[in-house]
Amino acid sequence: MENKIGLYKTVSKASDGILYKDRKSKFYAYTFPVTNEKNIKPIIENIRKKHPTANHVCYAWRMGVEKQRHRANDDGEPTNSAGAPIYGQIKSFGLTNVLIAVARIFGGTKLGVGGLISAYRTAAQLALESSSIIEKSVKVNYKLCFSYPLLSKVMRVIKQNPIEIIKQDMSLDCTIEISLKLKDAAQTENIFKGIHGVSISKLDD
Template structure:
């Protein structure tokens, strides 16, 4: 068994088209969006409120983060824990993060009761996730490498040998490259660069 921590996570690649679940004349539209911060969450919810301005409820749950998770569930006027938490339960069930799921409800005149609501919101969230393309990503650490132009070949040799992703680079008399390393390989790469004289490597803030 390796003692390495898991350094991958699952998320969705694109926003989904709405999936529709109907229950006793009520309509539940389920949406899934990839998000990495709360600003994006707000923007998506505002857009849906404009698009579905005559709906009754816009209930949602999101989870952001890979190692430290930040999540929220919102019932938006439905009975306590009858909407947000069933939606969040599906995020957990599909084991995804950096995701927002919104279920928009149009009330059809017949009350569903708390049990009916829980089931409807859960189903709409599940349908949204089933249509989403779920992908696995690695948790990466970003380093900034600073060096003089004369050391370019040494740096590029390590980057090539270790198959490192370059995020951005600035090549002048003094050069700066930002690289992304999968977390489990990060220490090894850091030490490889640190062992080269006249090269400065530090973790990106």
Template sequence: MDFSEKDTYRTISKPSKEIIYKDRGSKFYGYAFPVKDEEAVKTYLETLKKQHHNARHWCYAWQLGADYSSYRANDDGEPSNSAGMPIYGQIQSFEVTNIVVVVVRYFGGTKLGVGGLIQAYKTAAQHALEASKIVTRTIDVSFFLTFEYAEMNTVMRLIKEENIKIVKQDMELKCVFKIAVRKKEANRVFELFNNTYKVEIKQLENS
């Protein structure tokens, strides 16, 4: 069982406040929202489309996963790569994930050109991220511990010594604890309990 050393990621703790950037009559409203999945992205987009129902474009980019593995950029009718990718570039620049950044544009009558659009969407996204509270979170690995009541003192002593978080306890015929361990400690903690007499440890799938 091998867990890589990188065990933190950066995200935002709550939605940013609305920012506005203006260029030659066009208004760009920037927002950043913390999200866990694409459903949450859709919900925020629908809310903004209702809020700004007279706007011309709702361009956005998102990044998901503690390993920064999934992303998308959407130009929403603007020239190709003039909106979504500049927004995504700021997400990369701030090194954040589990986030969607949306820039809503009201057209002001003057065309900005591709270069002007790239600059405007990039700046609005940057300001939205600057208005956000960025936090660093740990990536945890979850395990199930199964043991008899007689081993409770041993298990609790190890949990206390290692400062392990108990997520859930089930105390019926046997004791079953769900624990969460910081990723870089996971190998060591697994071996610790695996070598403890009469205690069974299993990794929770998809953790």
């Protein structure tokens, strides 16, 4: 997923959704950028509200870059007939930090397992093809700890480099959490390690 210069692909924003029909069944497919599992449930609940007559709202997601995790949900459809083919499209497009959800309204004709796999896969594919896919840089977060007299020196380094301050605490000693692109991480670490009295530690994702 991550290439040599620390990039990954995802969708830029939530899609408006597309409609795919198969033998009178309607499949409404949506894509969403996601980075936290806590966001999944509210999104799915909103889709159920949007399509109150939907028999199933199936979905799949993948998150993370260096440490990836994913999940596929069939929501009552036959096992692996919905979530798995949706997830297959996420893999096929090489995306992460993305959720695809498909709401199905039954049209009166059973599609069979093979038909369901094909329909959910096609709906997910069409949703991704209509989405805005972008490349983003992998970010790395660090914590800097140092005494107050070093503040101006540390801030000078931050201003002279593409570094974003996430959080800072200047109560007794100084603690600053920073975020930067993976490709700049090694160089930035070395700069701060070269300042006597500054400790730098990588924060977990």
